[in-house]
Amino acid sequence: MPIEQSTFDFLFLVMIILAITCVLWVPLTWLLLSVFTPKTLLEKYFKEPYFSLTETILMAQFPGFLIRTGIFGWVILFPSLDKKRNIRDVIHDMPFWYRISLNIFIVGSMLTLFLIVSLLTFLLLMAFFKGA
Amino acid sequence: MDSSETIARLLESALNDITATPMAYRVKSGDTLSQIIAAFYDTHYDQPQYAFAQASVLYFNPQISDPNHIAPGQVLRLMPLPHHSKLASCTVPDDFHKDRRVGKATRHRLEPQYSGAFDRLQHSIPALGPEEEAFWALAWLQENYDILSTSAGSGINAFGGLVGQSNNAFIAEVKMLYNQKQQGILTSSQYQRARQKALAKYAAKIGPFEKILFKGKTATEAIRISRTKALPATAKIDSHLGRLTTIANNLKYGGHILTAAGLGMGCYNIAQTPSWHEKNEIFVETLLSTAVGVGTGIALTVYFIATPTGWVTALALGIGAAVASLAAGKSAKYVYNMSNERIDLVTGSGIYKLCQ
Numbered sequence: 001m002p003i004e005q006s007t008f009d010f011l012f013l014v015m016i017i018l019a020i021t022c023v024l025w026v027p028l029t030w031l032l033l034s035v036f037t038p039k040t041l042l043e044k045y046f047k048e049p050y051f052s053l054t055e056t057i058l059m060a061q062f063p064g065f066l067i068r069t070g071i072f073g074w075v076i077l078f079p080s081l082d083k084k085r086n087i088r089d090v091i092h093d094m095p096f097w098y099r100i101s102l103n104i105f106i107v108g109s110m111l112t113l114f115l116i117v118s119l120l121t122f123l124l125l126m127a128f129f130k131g132a
Numbered sequence: 133m134d135s136s137e138t139i140a141r142l143l144e145s146a147l148n149d150i151t152a153t154p155m156a157y158r159v160k161s162g163d164t165l166s167q168i169i170a171a172f173y174d175t176h177y178d179q180p181q182y183a184f185a186q187a188s189v190l191y192f193n194p195q196i197s198d199p200n201h202i203a204p205g206q207v208l209r210l211m212p213l214p215h216h217s218k219l220a221s222c223t224v225p226d227d228f229h230k231d232r233r234v235g236k237a238t239r240h241r242l243e244p245q246y247s248g249a250f251d252r253l254q255h256s257i258p259a260l261g262p263e264e265e266a267f268w269a270l271a272w273l274q275e276n277y278d279i280l281s282t283s284a285g286s287g288i289n290a291f292g293g294l295v296g297q298s299n300n301a302f303i304a305e306v307k308m309l310y311n312q313k314q315q316g317i318l319t320s321s322q323y324q325r326a327r328q329k330a331l332a333k334y335a336a337k338i339g340p341f342e343k344i345l346f347k348g349k350t351a352t353e354a355i356r357i358s359r360t361k362a363l364p365a366t367a368k369i370d371s372h373l374g375r376l377t378t379i380a381n382n383l384k385y386g387g388h389i390l391t392a393a394g395l396g397m398g399c400y401n402i403a404q405t406p407s408w409h410e411k412n413e414i415f416v417e418t419l420l421s422t423a424v425g426v427g428t429g430i431a432l433t434v435y436f437i438a439t440p441t442g443w444v445t446a447l448a449l450g451i452g453a454a455v456a457s458l459a460a461g462k463s464a465k466y467v468y469n470m471s472n473e474r475i476d477l478v479t480g481s482g483i484y485k486l487c488q
Contacts, residue, residue, distance in 0.1 A: 012471050015464075016416065019423040020481060026426050070433025081437045106430065113427030117460070120420065124463050127470040 003126055015119040022112045029105050034062075034069040038095055041072070050087050073106040155210040165189065165199050172210050174407070181213070188213055302334035303376070306355055307369045331355065346372070399487040402478060411478045416468045421461030428453040 046056060046068065059068040072090060074081065076099060079088035091099060157168060165186065170176055173185040190196055192209045202208075306327050313323040331351045346354040355369050401414050432449050478484045 009471050009475075012467060013475065016419065016477060019419045019464075022423040022427065023419060026423075026430070030426075030430070066429070067433050067436055070430055071436050073430075074434045075437050078434075078437075081434065085437060087437075109427055109430050113424065113431065116420070116423055116427070120424075120460060120463055120467065123467045123470075127467050130470055 002129055008123065008126055008130075011119055011123055015116060015123065018112060018116050018119070022109070022116065026105075026109045026112070029101075030066055030069060030109075031062075033073075033098075033101060033105060034065040036098075037065070037069060037072070038098055041090065041093055041098075044093055045087050045090055050085055069102075070106075073102040076102060077106055157208045157210055159202050159204050159206045159208065161204040163202065163204070165196075165202055168202075168208065168210075173213065184213055302330045303351070303355060303369060303372060305330045310369075328352070399483075402483060403487040408476065408478070411484065412476065413465050413468060415478050415481070415483060417461040417465045420464035421457040424460035425453060425457030428456050 045051075046059075048056075051059065051068075057064075059065050071085075071087075072094075075085075075087055076091045076094070079091070082088045094102075155172065157172065159168070166177055166182075169182060169185045169189065173181065175181040175185050186199060188211055189208060190199060192211050195206065196202060196208075309318065309323055309326050309330070312318045313320065318326070334351050343350065354372055402411050402418075432453055435449060
């Protein structure tokens with residue numbers, strides 16, 4: 001193996017700790033942000049023409065409302081991605097606490113996912129070398 | 133000390149390992165003892181470990197008089213086996229099942245320690261009948277479809293939402309309008325306009341699923357007032373409404389059961405698998421597949437900003453996320469087996485206590 005066995009074991013443990021952290025905070029935060037989405041935001045944007053009729057049914061409750069929260073989260077980070085939905089002004093109608101929480105949620109979860117997948121890929125490659 | 137007694141003492145000594153889990157299994161029709169031993173102890177007839185597994189089952193289940201005859205409905209106590217190294221120097225006598233030394237003293241010593249655990253285990257096995265069949269069906273589903281049952285559960289839940297009671301209210305509205313027309317509250321043209329409006333709203337809400345739910349017809353075609361005198365005028369509406377409500381309820385409960393089965397059975401497997409190595413494998417696999425599944429789910433929502441997404445794309449994205457999380461779980465299990473230290477994550481993380 002190109003790396004020491006002890007390093008391999010340490011990185012594996014780091015990956016497990018990251019995954020446990022991810023499983024503990026991400027789904028719960030996602031759910032809370034979806035349940036406590038400000039009503040003003042929903043009344044103004046969660047309707048036609050921003051969302052189709054079918055989407056408003058599917059994304060009104062669990063589990064569909066998680067996607068709706070994801071959409072709001074991504075659009076405040078990357079407004080330029082919004083080509084057709086036209087909800088990039090949503091940021092001006094969000095309370096401060098919700099905007100910050102969404103930012104932390106999206107950036108934090110994506111960073112954790114990136115670290116987990118990178119570590120897993122690296123360890124998998126090392127394990128293949130070891131097995132070969 | 134003869135060999136029967138040595139084996140009996142070894143089998144009892146395994147119970148002193150407080151981390152080992154005894155299990156209870158209700159025999160199903162068609163089961164044989166060798167199949168049960170193969171499933172729970174992962175050993176087959178031609179392997180040396182098999183004789184000890186069989187000896188353990190016979191020792192702790194005095195109700196079995198002949199290993200070739202077990203009856204459906206019997207509850208077997210499946211106890212953890214002693215460590216391999218302790219068994220290496222022993223041979224199980226051929227007549228062990230006839231010459232078991234499960235004295236009263238031994239049984240009295242064991243019962244207080246384990247009777248509570250077995251009572252709980254036996255209560256967790258459903259009574260015979262349809263409930264038991266459903267239990268085993270869910271166990272089979274989890275065994276064969278693993279985390280996909282969670283994704284499938286969410287999908288079915290979403291589809292149940294489409295056929296939900298709030299949507300079906302539009303069909304019920306047609307019936308109400310017809311009754312109003314019969315009572316002279318609405319004119320024929322008012323009735324036709326309101327009817328078309330309600331059905332158009334319904335069609336818009338359920339999208340491409342309209343024809344699936346109405347067996348190839350549109351809602352307007354399917355919900356017609358019956359002109360035959362043999363049937364009440366609103367019979368077709370009642371029939372469709374009844375069918376859709378049944379579908380909605382089944383989908384709703386089916387989706388919840390599948391989602392719960394996906395999450396709960398992972399925990400159940402950790403608690404019930406006898407081998408600590410397998411417990412850790414299940415934990416690592418479930419943990420990584422969940423973490424990557426959730427993360428991929430959030431990442432994929434970025435796609436939904438651009439435009440309202442079509443059903444086919446949504447389905448493809450869902451399958452893609454499920455496959456990614458499945459692959460992450462399997463890869464993590466492989467990496468865990470390559471790890472030298474094989475850390476006991478199940479105990480260290482406290483998940484074992486939680487799942488028990």
